Amino acid sequence: MEDILKKYIPERAVTPCFELIKHNGVYLKIVNERVTRHGDYRRLPGGMHQVTVNASLNRYRFLITLVHEIAHLVAFREYGSAIKPHGNEWKLVFRKLMVPFINPAVFPEDLLPLLARHFRNPRASSDTDAVLSLALKRYDPANDKNYIFELPYGSLFRIYNGRIFRKGNRKIKRYECVEVASGRVYLFNPNAEVELIPG
Template sequence: MAAIEHPLHELARFLPAGSFDYVVKYLYQYKVHLTVAKSRKSVLGDYRHAHQGNNHRISVNGNLNVYEFLITLLHELAHLLTFEQYQNRVEPHGKEWKGIYSKLLIDFVGFGVFPTEIITALQKSIISPAATANGETELLMVLRKYNAVKKEGVCFIADLPEGALFRLSNGKVFKKGELRRKRYTCFELKTGMMYTISAITEVKQLEVINQ
């Protein structure tokens, strides 16, 4: 995995204003080896616990905006704190992890580092944190409004009306169907096959299809 090892002072540019000192306190206290990774489609962050003399290791994707970066880092720090307290005796995203992650979110909301819109979206996560980013659909849609680079002509599939035609990044063209939990049933025009696609998938809406 391509990644960059950042001195701690460089970490500040990945974080919201006012959060650096609070984050660094945890990194120093638990001797965390933090890696800012290049974009990974499958995960936003990752945690590996300390073992055989190695430090705790956390990686977070460096292409995230500062608010999404911090929340992802807190998600992984919650795994670290859970391991410190319970070792491997509890489920990775069980009630112990949820309680610790909720406490971290409450603390950082209290530090005043998030805009009001994000604080509102975080309330559901504070009450019942999801195990993965895809489980935080509403939160991610708010967070990604703060991306510095806006992709022209691209939107979330959730923002399209039912029946709209759209193209994925792989070039395949679909018709949007109904919502089932946090994913939409969509039909690929070329094959007629049905797929379920995450509500936060970025797509390009198509007005006219050349058959």
């Protein structure tokens, strides 16, 4: 397992992550990319605990996602199954599990203050923290994707399933975008990754 982890997370995080996995009886499954999520946690029939994480994530996002999902298991175990999945109990556990990793031996210096700020009150996804998400993206392999907030107003873009939208105004936290084929309005997170269609 440690040899497998070395391919996906920073080297200094391998042993503590392996201990976290072993201590909590986690079956780790590394899967092909799912567009809608980076990972998930499930309690399987028979009481086994499965955590899945996308193989395509960069080392730092993979580590954050892995600990995020293990935090669900630990929070449910410590506080019971009636808690909210991303409620206060989960936030407390996630913060506690992440603190040992937030150091320059594991993360690059430029990410450390952003991680420290994020983990004061962690969100359901690091993607909803636009500043941290943008910083983590710098460690992704180069691709032709843009964040919606980077696109000019009125520009056309394509999402993962081929549907085409026109970017509209920002409404509080999200952008209103019109699907070209149907004329229906959809709301997008500012840091959703999309493909700009040159116009």
